[in-house]
Amino acid sequence: MTIQEQILNAISEAFDKTFNHQVAADSLTLQPTRKEFEGNYTFVLFPFLKVTRMKPEDSGEKIGQYLVDHCAVVSGFNVVKGFLNISVNEESWLSVFQNLFQKENLGQLPPKDQKVMVEFSSPNTNKPLHLGHLRNNFLGFAVSEILSANGYEVIKANLVNDRGIHICKSMVAYQHFGEGETPESGGLKGDHLAGKYYVLFDKAFKKEINELVEKGLSEEDAKKQAPLMLEAQEMLRKWEAGDEETVTLWKTMNSWVYEGFDATYTKMGVSFDKYYYESDTYLLGKNIVEEGLEKGVFFKKDNGSVWADLTAEGLDEKLVLRGDGTSVYITQDMGTADLKYEDFKINQSVYVVGNEQDYHFDVLFKIMRKLGRPYGQGLFHLSYGMVDLPTGKMKSREGTVVDADDLMQEMIDTAASHTKELGKIDGFSEEQAKELYEMLGLGALKYFLLKVDPKKRMLFNPQESIEFQGNTGPFIQYSHARIASILRKADQIGVNYTAEGFDGLSHIEEGEKELIILLNNFEKKIAQAGEELSPSVIAQYMFDLAKEYNRFYAELPIFSEENEKVRSFRVALSAQVAKTLKSGMKLLGIKVPERM
RNA sequence: GGUCCUGUAGCUCAACUGGAUAGAGCAACUGCCUUCUAAGCAGUAGGUUAAAGGUUCGAGUCCUUUCAGGAUCACCA
Numbered sequence: 001m002t003i004q005e006q007i008l009n010a011i012s013e014a015f016d017k018t019f020n021h022q023v024a025a026d027s028l029t030l031q032p033t034r035k036e037f038e039g040n041y042t043f044v045l046f047p048f049l050k051v052t053r054m055k056p057e058d059s060g061e062k063i064g065q066y067l068v069d070h071c072a073v074v075s076g077f078n079v080v081k082g083f084l085n086i087s088v089n090e091e092s093w094l095s096v097f098q099n100l101f102q103k104e105n106l107g108q109l110p111p112k113d114q115k116v117m118v119e120f121s122s123p124n125t126n127k128p129l130h131l132g133h134l135r136n137n138f139l140g141f142a143v144s145e146i147l148s149a150n151g152y153e154v155i156k157a158n159l160v161n162d163r164g165i166h167i168c169k170s171m172v173a174y175q176h177f178g179e180g181e182t183p184e185s186g187g188l189k190g191d192h193l194a195g196k197y198y199v200l201f202d203k204a205f206k207k208e209i210n211e212l213v214e215k216g217l218s219e220e221d222a223k224k225q226a227p228l229m230l231e232a233q234e235m236l237r238k239w240e241a242g243d244e245e246t247v248t249l250w251k252t253m254n255s256w257v258y259e260g261f262d263a264t265y266t267k268m269g270v271s272f273d274k275y276y277y278e279s280d281t282y283l284l285g286k287n288i289v290e291e292g293l294e295k296g297v298f299f300k301k302d303n304g305s306v307w308a309d310l311t312a313e314g315l316d317e318k319l320v321l322r323g324d325g326t327s328v329y330i331t332q333d334m335g336t337a338d339l340k341y342e343d344f345k346i347n348q349s350v351y352v353v354g355n356e357q358d359y360h361f362d363v364l365f366k367i368m369r370k371l372g373r374p375y376g377q378g379l380f381h382l383s384y385g386m387v388d389l390p391t392g393k394m395k396s397r398e399g400t401v402v403d404a405d406d407l408m409q410e411m412i413d414t415a416a417s418h419t420k421e422l423g424k425i426d427g428f429s430e431e432q433a434k435e436l437y438e439m440l441g442l443g444a445l446k447y448f449l450l451k452v453d454p455k456k457r458m459l460f461n462p463q464e465s466i467e468f469q470g471n472t473g474p475f476i477q478y479s480h481a482r483i484a485s486i487l488r489k490a491d492q493i494g495v496n497y498t499a500e501g502f503d504g505l506s507h508i509e510e511g512e513k514e515l516i517i518l519l520n521n522f523e524k525k526i527a528q529a530g531e532e533l534s535p536s537v538i539a540q541y542m543f544d545l546a547k548e549y550n551r552f553y554a555e556l557p558i559f560s561e562e563n564e565k566v567r568s569f570r571v572a573l574s575a576q577v578a579k580t581l582k583s584g585m586k587l588l589g590i591k592v593p594e595r596m
Numbered sequence: 597g598g599u600c601c602u603g604u605a606g607c608u609c610a611a612c613u614g615g616a617u618a619g620a621g622c623a624a625c626u627g628c629c630u631u632c633u634a635a636g637c638a639g640u641a642g643g644u645u646a647a648a649g650g651u652u653c654g655a656g657u658c659c660u661u662u663c664a665g666g667a668u669c670a671c672c673a
Contacts, residue, residue, distance in 0.1 A: 034616065044615055046653055056653090082653080083616060124673090164673070305671060314599080315669095322671040329673050358600060359668050385602080386666080422635065440635090452609065456602070457666070468635055470621040471609075478635050486632055521612095528612085540610065543620080554628090554637040574632095596635075 003073050003092055004030050004041065010071035011043060014063045021051045030086075032517070038078055039085030040517065046082045056082035090508050097516045101576050102499055107522060107583040112151040116378075117340055118144045119157045120352035121270070125257045126170040127195035129264050129404035131387050131460060132354070135449045138589060139384055140352040141270045142450055142535035145587045147350075150530035155344055158272040159336065162254055163279040168235040170194050171249055172228060173201035183256050189263065189405065190256030204228055267408055269442065269589055274343070276336065282327065284335025288371065289321045297370045308367050318363050333364050341375050348378035350533065355383040355455065382533050385457030387449075402460070411466060412441035418468055424596055436593055440474050443590045447473030450588050451539040471543050473590055476581060479546035480592040483578035486558060490571045493559070497575060501568030508569075511552045515573055518545050522580050526587070535588055542584045549577045 001009075005025070012025040033039040043063070045056050052059040060079030067074040067086060075089035100106075120140020123129055129137075140156070148154045174181075174197045183190045205228045212222035223229065238246040265271065289306050292298035298306050298320060306321040320331055340349060351361060361381035369376035389402065416437040419425055425433050444466050451471065452458050468474040490497055508516075521541070529537035558574070561567045582592050 029612095031612065031615075036617080042616085046615075049653080081616070161673080166673080303671085316599090319671060324671080326671085328671070354667095355601065356667055357673095360673095362600085383601085388666095418635080424633080424635080448608095456609090459608075461608095467608095467622065470635095472621080472635085474635055475621090478633080482633055482636085489632065524612090536609090540620095543610095547620080550636055551638090553632080554634095557631075559632050596633085 003088055003096060006073050007041060007043075007067065007071060007086060007088075010067050010074070011063060013070065014066035015048070015051065018062050018066055019052050021048075023048075023051075033085050037080060037083075037085050038087065039076075040088045040513075041086045043084040043086065044082060045079075045084055049082075060084040090506075090513070093508060093513050093516050094505060096520055097573070097576070098499055100516075100519055101572055106579055107149055107526060107587070109149060109151045109523060109526060111153075114151075114347040115153045115155065115344055116147055116348040116350060117155045117157050117274075117344060117346045118147065118350045118352065119159055119340075120144075121265075121272070122159045122161060122353070123261060124161045124166060125191075125194065125254050126166050126198045128189070128191040128260065131389075131402040131404065131407060134268070134404050134407070134445070135384060135387050135458075136352055136354070137265075137268055137270050138446050138449050139382065139454055139535065141268075141589045142538075142587060143350065143352065143382060143533050145589065146526065146529045146533075146535060146538065149526050149587055152348075152530075155274055155346065156272045157274045157276060157340070159276040159278065159281075161278050163239065163250075163282060165232055165236055166198070167250070167254075168232040168239065169201040169205075169228075170198040171246075171253060172232045172235055173197035173204065174253065175249070176204070176228075183259070189260040190258070191260030191264070192403075192405075193260075194253055194257050201228065201232075264405055267405070267442075269591075276339070278332070281336050281339065282332050284339060285327060285331035285333070286321065286325075286335075288334045288338065289331065292320070292367075292371060295371065297367070308363070308370075310363060310366055313366050315359075315363060315366065318367075320367075330360065330364055330367075333360075334367065337364070337368055337373070337375075337379070341373070346375060346378070348380065349375060350380045350382050352382045352384070355385055355457075357381075358383055380533065382454060384454040387458055387460050390459070390461050408442060408445065411445045412437050414466070415441035415444065415468070415474075419596070428595075436596055439591045439593055440468070440477060440596065443473035443477050443585075443592075444468060445473075446588060446590050447476070447539060450535045451543075453536050454534055473585075474596075476542050476546045476585060477590075477592050478596060479549055480578055480581045480585075481594060481596040482553065483549070483574045483581075484594040486571065486574050487578065489559065495559075495568060495571050497568045497571035499572070502565045502572060505565045505569050509556060511548075511555055512570070512573060514548055515545075515552055515577065518548055519576055519580055522584065525584075529587070538584055538587050542581060542588075545577060545580060545584075549574075 007030060008025040008028045011028055012023055015021045015023050028043070030041040030043055033042045045059050049056060049059060052062070054062070057079050060082070064077030064079060064084055064086070067077060073088050073092040074086055076087040078085050118140055121133065121137050123133060144154045144156045177200055178197065181193065183193055186193060188196065205226055208226040208228055209219065209222040212225060213219055217225065235246055239250060289298060292308070293300065293306065298308050300306050303323040304325070305319060305323040308318045308320055310316065310318060318330065319328055320334070322328060337349070340346060353361065358381065365376070365379045365381070368379060419437065419440065425436070428436065448466055495501070525537055525541045529535060556570065558567060558570045561570065585592050
């Protein structure tokens, strides 16, 4: 039983014995006592004044006294207005720490016997990844790690958008302007090469439009009649018909792109268990349209188009199949949802997709539920806000994007120059130094993108946004490296920091108590982050813990402490903080160094 | 126009889901390296939580209205 549970049980008892009022312990809550008051946990009395029929102060006195008399963990209390502040004795905190310290699999909650698929990344194969994708990938990866720590079996899935008109645009431009360029001959990563032709298409296309407009066409007509656009549409038809030359070009260019993506994913530290390709799935879902018609979930209009009527759910009518019998986006999403279930028998499915598709997923999920899918209640859209630049929104066609590869490299370079400036790499081999720069650069970037509540849009200023001080990844990494250094020294001079080493310790300092309380919250935070699908919960916790540790580090001596038990305890406490930091940062996909 | 999201210190974000005097970081200023890593620690300053009503013992949090920013409402993806 945890300390909180013990206190709550005793409070419940107090109500029974003192006020003859029955209230279940698990319906009561404690909150951490604010720093400016004495105590560890606070019980708010206001809701119970009707029961006690006393002033708040007197009610608090009664309950507080009962706790001191009957609850072994409570050492004292005070009442301020309607707040009962409860102090827990030091032995209890020590035993909490003993338990934590000896716990195996720290940060791994018991198996839930549930499978969840997390779909994220989902790139288009006509251009390289950019800053927005970084937020998506880091979020998806972190959420996967967090769910896994919560005891779910997690399948990380990447649904690659490898077909369609936008892919054909790159292909058409390549045919016109490519002159047989390859990634090798051009010295260009494959995804960047495809992106180059996508941009070239747009340029040439705009030029054609202008020419047509000068000849007197409306802009709308010009867009439809521009030869390049007609070519792209023709290429899409050929691709769908399986035209050999088209398919060969498509395969070639996509294989270049995948090589490029692989390199980017490797650098990001992101991986997938399952790839889906839209070229395989884009025809799925038509059978569901039939099924929906039979079940009366969909209806057919005069021109043959099929619709879902969601007006009763507060939404509009939604097209699910065109009049000519061809699919729309949501048709294939319905099919893919079924496919995922058939492949893995998943209980839950998380879609990490930007908030511009909120409505789409609202519709999709409502449809799947109306169709009675067994996984219907387990569908979640992890909707995240866009990343804006100081100059406004990113537009890939206009080249106003922050490229993912470039940005990661910049971060690593900055980390390198910063580290050298501080003179922190004495004794590092070149290899080790390089590894450290990557750790720090990517740690800073990942932490920056993950510490914010996912649903909020965020501003990214390339010059100013990434810091290495304060609430940042490197701050936490630094805290870990500091402790690693302490542990090295402890081993070297032979400090026994096993549980026996500080057994029977009689007193702990305030700062140490604060650390124990924080350490004890780790699994609660993991559970919360899992429920909310929010890595920012973990990020915030990591910062709080590192901050509190650094205070401890500055205030209390370790090796110059003369009492052997106290010294052992402080090393053990440090070791536990390091373990927790490492484990928590892993949930964010961030590595921590032993030295920096 | 309908629907949804967001609005907290100059900037970037918190606030344990309705609790005490709204907290951190950055930027500014002041201290602390002859003891375990100063990418650190301590402190000063910075707020009408966009605005106005309401609900109650209590509201940044819930409700209503207004304002501002964004997204979305295609036989596009």
